[in-house]
Amino acid sequence: MNSQPLVLQALRQPGSLISLSLEDWDLLLRQARQANLLARLYVLLDEHGLLEQVPFQPREHLEWVHAIAERHTRAIHWEISLIRKALARVGVPIILLKGAAYVMADLPSARGRLFTDIDIMVPKDRLNEVEAALMLHGWATTHHDAYDQRYYRTWMHELPPMQHVRRSTVIDVHHAILPETAAIHPDPEKLRAAACALDGCDDIQVFSPADMVLHSATHLFHDGELENGLRDLVDIHSLLCHFDSLPTFWSDLAERARELELTRPLFYALRYATLFLRTPIPVDVQDAASTGRPNRLTLALMDSLFTRALMPVHPSCSDGLTGSARWMLYVRSNWLRMPPLLLARHLFHKAFFSPKAE
Amino acid sequence: MKVSALSFQELGIRLKKGGIFLRTGSFVTHLQTSISSVADGIGLLYADYPLVEHAGFADFHVSLASPRTLRRWFKPQVLFLFDGKPAFKPLPLDQAFPTFEWGLNWCVSSHANRYLIIHAAVVERGGYAAILPAPPGSGKSTLCAALVCRGWRLLSDELALVRVSDGKIIPLPRPVSLKNESIDIIQRYEPDAVFSRKVSDTMKGTVAHMKAPSDSIAYATEPARAAWVIFPKYQAGAATRLEALPQSRAFMRVADNAFNYSLLGVRGFETMAGLIDASLCYDFSYSVLDEAIETFAALKPPVP
Numbered sequence: 001m002n003s004q005p006l007v008l009q010a011l012r013q014p015g016s017l018i019s020l021s022l023e024d025w026d027l028l029l030r031q032a033r034q035a036n037l038l039a040r041l042y043v044l045l046d047e048h049g050l051l052e053q054v055p056f057q058p059r060e061h062l063e064w065v066h067a068i069a070e071r072h073t074r075a076i077h078w079e080i081s082l083i084r085k086a087l088a089r090v091g092v093p094i095i096l097l098k099g100a101a102y103v104m105a106d107l108p109s110a111r112g113r114l115f116t117d118i119d120i121m122v123p124k125d126r127l128n129e130v131e132a133a134l135m136l137h138g139w140a141t142t143h144h145d146a147y148d149q150r151y152y153r154t155w156m157h158e159l160p161p162m163q164h165v166r167r168s169t170v171i172d173v174h175h176a177i178l179p180e181t182a183a184i185h186p187d188p189e190k191l192r193a194a195a196c197a198l199d200g201c202d203d204i205q206v207f208s209p210a211d212m213v214l215h216s217a218t219h220l221f222h223d224g225e226l227e228n229g230l231r232d233l234v235d236i237h238s239l240l241c242h243f244d245s246l247p248t249f250w251s252d253l254a255e256r257a258r259e260l261e262l263t264r265p266l267f268y269a270l271r272y273a274t275l276f277l278r279t280p281i282p283v284d285v286q287d288a289a290s291t292g293r294p295n296r297l298t299l300a301l302m303d304s305l306f307t308r309a310l311m312p313v314h315p316s317c318s319d320g321l322t323g324s325a326r327w328m329l330y331v332r333s334n335w336l337r338m339p340p341l342l343l344a345r346h347l348f349h350k351a352f353f354s355p356k357a358e
Numbered sequence: 359m360k361v362s363a364l365s366f367q368e369l370g371i372r373l374k375k376g377g378i379f380l381r382t383g384s385f386v387t388h389l390q391t392s393i394s395s396v397a398d399g400i401g402l403l404y405a406d407y408p409l410v411e412h413a414g415f416a417d418f419h420v421s422l423a424s425p426r427t428l429r430r431w432f433k434p435q436v437l438f439l440f441d442g443k444p445a446f447k448p449l450p451l452d453q454a455f456p457t458f459e460w461g462l463n464w465c466v467s468s469h470a471n472r473y474l475i476i477h478a479a480v481v482e483r484g485g486y487a488a489i490l491p492a493p494p495g496s497g498k499s500t501l502c503a504a505l506v507c508r509g510w511r512l513l514s515d516e517l518a519l520v521r522v523s524d525g526k527i528i529p530l531p532r533p534v535s536l537k538n539e540s541i542d543i544i545q546r547y548e549p550d551a552v553f554s555r556k557v558s559d560t561m562k563g564t565v566a567h568m569k570a571p572s573d574s575i576a577y578a579t580e581p582a583r584a585a586w587v588i589f590p591k592y593q594a595g596a597a598t599r600l601e602a603l604p605q606s607r608a609f610m611r612v613a614d615n616a617f618n619y620s621l622l623g624v625r626g627f628e629t630m631a632g633l634i635d636a637s638l639c640y641d642f643s644y645s646v647l648d649e650a651i652e653t654f655a656a657l658k659p660p661v662p
Contacts (some may be wrong), residue, residue: 023414030419030441057386057415060472067471071621315442 007031025058035312039069043112086137095121101206109238117170124175186260209243210256217269224333229310254288263292362405379413383530388416399455418465473519474629480513486585491615497592500540507548512574525632526581531574533567598649608639
């Protein structure tokens with residue numbers, strides 16, 4: 001494995017890119033594209049006033065993808081206005097999660113971020129009303145298999161994804177941030193109680209700064225699909241750097257993680273953000289977060305898995321063990337989602353009864 | 359160095375080993391494949407295109423390969439890989455060369471957002487470009503092939519690239535894709551034209567590609583000015599008729615045929631408005647190619 005993929009160098013020190021050869025640019029663009037970070041690269045270079053110094057050909061690619069990122073941001077605003085309209089009469093508080101939250105709260109992590117869907121969170125006892133209202137406004141459920149429906153509705157923390165019949169946009173409606181069947185239960189009530197209203201809107205909210213970081217970390221370190229792993233780590237890095245200026249942010253973070261049972265994901269988030277992106281984190285915060293540290297053996301294993309699986313899915317960022325690292329983390333994520341017996345039953349059903357996707 | 363400087367055998371070996379860096383218009387494609395029908399198609403239709411030696415940089419890294427499944431023994435398939443990742447579902451191996459053409463169109467139309475990209479053929483004469491947008495079945499490629507066989511310069515058979523900064527049309531001359539009866543019609547019309555082998559049973563029926571004229575390839579870096587937007591319609595037995603079209607109607611119809619009009623937002627609108635504003639717009643129905651060529655020869659550029 002290339003010990004330090006170019007894309008990491010780019011994220012840490014955009015200034016150093018100016019001396020790259022065309023050949024290096026070629027490789028950097030390919031790594032960044034696979035990691036879904038190409039538009040982010042444009043933003044970094046732009047913020048450092050370096051775009052003009054990028055050779056013509058790679059700059060073209062950055063400009064091309066910048067147009068797509070701008071379009072995504074416009075589309076998110078539009079889509080959220082339609083979701084608000086659809087849910088206006090239900091009168092439930094909507095909390096925007098992840099990318100949609102970054103865009104609407106105008107956070108730096110939104111710049112150059114590409115989207116596939118919108119995630120929202122509503123109270124569990126209002127799910128039916130929310131689903132009905134969205135259906136009335138053209139969103140339809142996507143998983144038609146009866147087993148899949150039951151899987152989501154009984155065990156998961158979200159409804160099956162809903163897709164709009166005309167615009168094809170997808171919305172994920174959550175009622176918690178981890179599955180019902182997971183071993184840890186960050187209390188959605190606590191998250192909701194701390195949520196902040198967005199400027200100028202009384203019907204949509206986003207998580208508090210600490211909760212936003214914790215959710216992002218939970219998502220990254222409990223999820224088995226790590227194609228966007230580095231992108232998600234960059235989100236966390238960017239949130240930490242941005243919230244750094246808030247007076248109580250750092251002191252709240254580890255305490256809040258304890259309260260929400262999320263000390264482990266916070267530990268990993270801070271560890272790998274520092275390791276890969278050199279995120280400046282106060283020493284006392286790192287100490288406080290070390291309550292989430294696993295034992296030495298587990299940590300050594302996790303290090304060897306995440307240093308591989310968080311890299312872009314590109315041959316230049318892989319070694320002979322990358323494939324198995326991804327697979328093991330996938331298995332681990334399922335392990336974290338469900339108790340063993342239920343998981344075995346679920347996998348058995350998926351393997352032998354569910355219709356095969358062509 | 360041009361592709362033709364390599365013998366068929368050398369080309370095949372290069373494609374198989376490190377791949378070639380092929381320049382088409384303003385894009386460089388790094389192509390790697392060990393499929394012989396692709397090598398044959400490149401050797402035949404891309405003979406006049408420049409190879410970029412010691413490139414170091416390619417806009418698109420593509421390869422065509424057979425998926426490593428059991429199917430390669432009985433119904434072999436081809437995959438179009440964009441930097442190692444499949445961009446589409448696999449197609450029958452026999453369609454490997456058309457798949458390369460379609461895949462390259464996809465590369466350009468889904469990335470190159472410095473251009474307003476319209477699904478249209480573009481031909482040029484005297485610095486003025488005629489854009490022929492292409493609702494399906496309009497016979498745009500047939501007309502385009504006939505025009506370039508009669509002295510018009512080929513800018514593109516498939517993708518009109520309108521530069522957002524100045525509204526100029528950027529050439530992307532590549533082989534002209536013809537389907538079904540059109541193949542025989544153009545082979546009869548221009549017996550000297552070079553064609554790739556016919557491939558049948560594709561999603562578009564039988565297809566074959568006609569080599570772009572050498573002059574068009576030689577001038578592939580020279581942009582043109584938009585002068586006419588013409589909606590062609592081939593109708594058996596129809597009289598040749600060129601009818602002026604209100605610019606407002608033309609605008610909406612061109613927008614319908616654009617890949618990234620809404621993606622570009624305000625810039626898309628402005629570029630489109632500039633294009634329509636600079637052009638005379640027509641509906642054109644025809645059934646006899648010679649008459650169509652005469653009509654095009656008589657087109658007058660717009661008065662500035």
